Amino acid sequence: MRVLLSGNEAAARGCYEHGVKVATAYPGTPSTEILENVVNYKDDIYCQWSPNEKVAFEVAMGASFGGVRTIVTMKHVGLNVAADPLMTSTSVGGDGGFVIVTADDPGMHSSQNEQDNRYFAKFAKIPLVEPSDSQETKDYIGAAFEISEKFGTPVLFRLTTRLSHAKTPVELGERVEVERKEYEKDIRRRVVIPAHARRLHVEVEKRLLEIQKFAETSPLNRVEEGNPKVGVISSGIAYQYARDAFPDATFLKLGLSYPFPIEMAKKFCARFETVYIVEENEPFIEEQLRYDGITNIVGKEKVPLCGELNQSIVSRSIDGGEEPDRAAVAPRPPVLCPGCPHRSTFFTLNRLGIGATSDIGCYTLGVMPPLNGIDTTICMGASIGNALGFEKAIGRDFASKMVAVIGDSTFVHSGITGLADVAYNKGATTVIIVDNSITAMTGHQDHPGTGKTLMGETTTKLDYIALAKSLGVKDAREINAYDMAAVKAAIKEAVDSPEPTLLVMQGPCALQVRKTWTEPMAIDAEECVACGLCLKLGCPAISKDENGKSTINPLFCVGEICQMCAQNCPVKCIKPTAKVAA
């Protein structure tokens, strides 16, 4: 059967068809939907969300030790978190097939940087597999497992946003079971004390040479004949852009691009006067060619390194041509949703003149005007360490001017150690968990704080208050995020206190609340004094009418559950619609 699948759906289908038995991940755009689709095959594949990518990686490694085909998936920056087990796992492979999926984000549609994780393959000395559409994604998952098992190595499998999220046709197949390998204790391979690790490093180098030979003739690397005068080398989604930009050219298409098939590439380059290297972000392929003295190539001196490519950018960069004239249109940035429980925290911080080190999640949108609620955002969990650092640099009093704001899922991911540091090193830091009880930005995934697993089971639920107290943060409290007065009182008290404080601002994600919408709020225009305070909430449901008075869009307002604007209104003119109509 032929169906349309996104790259992520195809990767999940590939896991099913190619006998995967364990799949783990921490959600992160653009990788999230892989595990969200693997769960459709939960009768055959055990799958789980882990608290973070490092743990997900370690669970996957353990499953591979246990002898079954295992996959772990993450976004590009997630591999930074998992880099510690990654760098050593490479020398102890050789059990159940082990594939690591990295979904990179050229163009940074939903990310804080544009790192090109192909370098992780080279750094960790493991093979790199790069598909170019959904069919290849499904097929290459199988190829990656075969390589992993043949050479006893983890394999890095690279997707990018336009592969993960584009739907293309896929021919479905049946599941083929792969036998579990019997576990046998082997400390010389699995215990990396220096004496073992020295020997293992030599073996890794030997293995890499063998895989390099394999790559020279692998069907994943192929020449597609065309115009004998124009040669192009490409991989991944960039191949598709290059295909449109050079419709008639001869292509060397790389699907197993590390260890690099240098002999194949040399032979290819010798056929042309000039060969164009089309790759997104870094000159990964180009560097391999230049290292071996191949000079008749054109790469990053023409093709942009920053940002996402497309066929227009590729052909303009090489053949010239003008960019089309664009209309100047006001931006339409994403914002905190109407009814979002995070709004009260940022509004209150703004009104009190308190800054915030913040973190990765929906609440990063608190940076947008009019909330202007964030001073720093770096990576998962950084908010708490950053806030403590400010305090150590500027003085203890500064803790009353700068708090840490972190989401519930991010706190579990890598905020717990930060909070331990605050208590241990005697900080006065106020840490605010904006707790909507879900991993919201990536589309509502469960985590240890929600009490549910990926496979839909009820489980133990992390107690933030008890955790904080056990770490030594004695003042730890839950607050209703929709109670503006309580939020304000709690923040004021916390920043004035000389002790560290944890405030858990609780309120469900507005996108989930939407299912139970109540009557929207409305503004009584006769009573409204046009003070504009409600507009300072930055709620997309509230705008100004032609008389300068505020008005609420009933299609956007979530109604009774929120009422932040009503609580805030100095003349109390914001009421449920029926009361205004009456």
Place this chain on the structure above:
Amino acid sequence: MEERTTNVFIAGVGGQGILLASEILSDMALAKGLDVKKSEVHGMAQRGGSVVSHVRFGRKVHSPVIAEREADVLVSFEKMEALRWVHYVSPEGTVVVNDQEIVPSGMERYPDGIDEELAKRAPGAHKFDALKLAEEAGHARAVNTVMLGAFSNYLNFTEDEWKSAIEKRVPPKTVDINLKAFELGRKAGAL
């Protein structure tokens, strides 16, 4: 139309049902045995931001995104968004626009001059009030099927193919409303 690739660029604001519209179109192209690619970005963009979906179909499609100046049809569910993406339309392309105004977050009022600028850049654009037609069909949220109806005039699929594709994708309880919305849109968007 099968030999060459057809490019349909769908734009709007998060929450308007753009992705469902592009699913329906892709389903039809796949059912005809064509190569199809459909691309959009998830994540940040859905928090009230600008959303686009690229749909390409034909004998063989490579890039999942449409090149600038190569869209055969630009369908915009919102006026400002039409202007934002109008440089994607080919010189022979068609522009179909919902006359609706959605104030971008962070702005207190809708910006001036959108109609004038759009008239300059897309003089032949078919602009009509899809929200009104959706309400007439039974629900404001049927704006996306009204828009499907409107641009169905410019693609080589039969009315039956459109309707059966819609029936398969929309929630069962809303089939009647959506089919009515499609018909109203098809009339409003006709040449």
